[in-house]
Amino acid sequence: MLRRLPYRLSTLSLVVAVVFAWILISSHSTTMFRFKEALCIAAATLLPFTAAHPASDDHLTARFAGTKYLFIFGDSYTATGFNPSGNKPSASNPIGNPALPGSTFSGGYSWPGYLATSFNTSQTLIYNYAVGGATVDSNLVAPPGNGIPSFVEQTSQWKNGVASKPAYAPWTSENALAGAFFGINDILQKYWKGQDAPVSQMVDRYFQQFQTLYAAGVRNFFIITVPRMSSLPLPTPHTNLCPALDKVPQITAQSTSGRQKVMSNVNSLNSQLASRLATFKAQNPGVTAFVVDSATAINTATANPRNHGAPDATCLNKNGKSCLWWDNLHPGEAIQKLFAEGVAKVWKGSFF
Secondary structure, three states: OOOOOOOOOOHHHHHHHHHHHHHHHHOOOOOOOOHHHHHHHHHHHHHHHHHOOOOOOHHHHOOOOOOEEEEEEEOOOOOOOOOOOOOOOOOOOOOOOOOOOOOOOOOOOOHHHHHHHOOOOOOEEEEEOOOOOOOOOOOOOOOOOOOOOOHHHHHHHHHOOHHHOOOOOOOOOOOEEEEEEOOHHHHHHHHHOOOOOOHHHHHHHHHHHHHHHHHHOOOEEEEEOOOOOOOOOOOHHHOOOOOOHHHOHHHHOOOHHHHHHHHHHHHHHHHHHHHHHHHHHHHOOOOEEEEEOOHHHHHHHHHOHHHHOOOOOOOEOOOOOOOOEOOOOOEOHHHHHHHHHHHHHHOOOOOO
16 A cells, blocks of 8 residues: 655655755856755655655556556646547547647646656546636636536536546546646635635545546546645745745735735645545545645746746746746646646656
């Protein structure tokens, strides 16, 4: 069985992170690269190996040579414009419809598209039910527009489509992987109204959807966290070390108290998701599941934007390539590819 994901680095891991941070600093001027940012990147780079990649698990070491199926749920950070009633994912188009890279909010590829084309080790078909503006449950937090399916409704679409393992998608418990990336809209929609997000209820709904997937035979799961203030497993006084979501232009424009309110909700949601995922694994035999920290991608890119094709960490460009940000909320292709890399890293040797 997998270990429960630890959220404190071991002493050895922290020492290695500090050494790595010093190496990073030596190649940057101190005015451009502060120690705490270097430490963030060092820990973010090492954390997947110390916390979420137990190499001894037999399930992870078995490489699948055949077709793999990914069932993806989320919002605009994830959407590719897939219509479940349209063309199905295939060798010629692994996201089904529309044509690659899909209709995204990145100016090009989003992380599911990168998983299917850049990190795949065999044919990987993506059933991506994500829609821009989606929340976990529309009855808890209304989306910013009408007709936007929440995680609850996206799961219903999946249940009414491929859950039965139709001939066009004969998935099994071994070759299917389900992932979800929600929470940004829930938190921001409530923030604009001066309210806190109903985090505990959101987490309840989140795992009700995972339970539906499990009942149909899915055994492999991952959650991508909402970008948070700190990607280091350190106590509360250090939560300003790695301001991932605080580097999203729309958030940096808010007042200090506003940013603190947003990040309090983010940290609460991420903490509860991790705790409930451990419970979900314990209560459901055969489950393999990971938390993927999205802050790793944002912190890595914004700490050294020129290495990722951008002149600085805050510029916007709709081409998705010459800046880190597509608009003042959505990342471009560089950060999206780093999201995909984070997912591929924890499933290395099995799905990627």
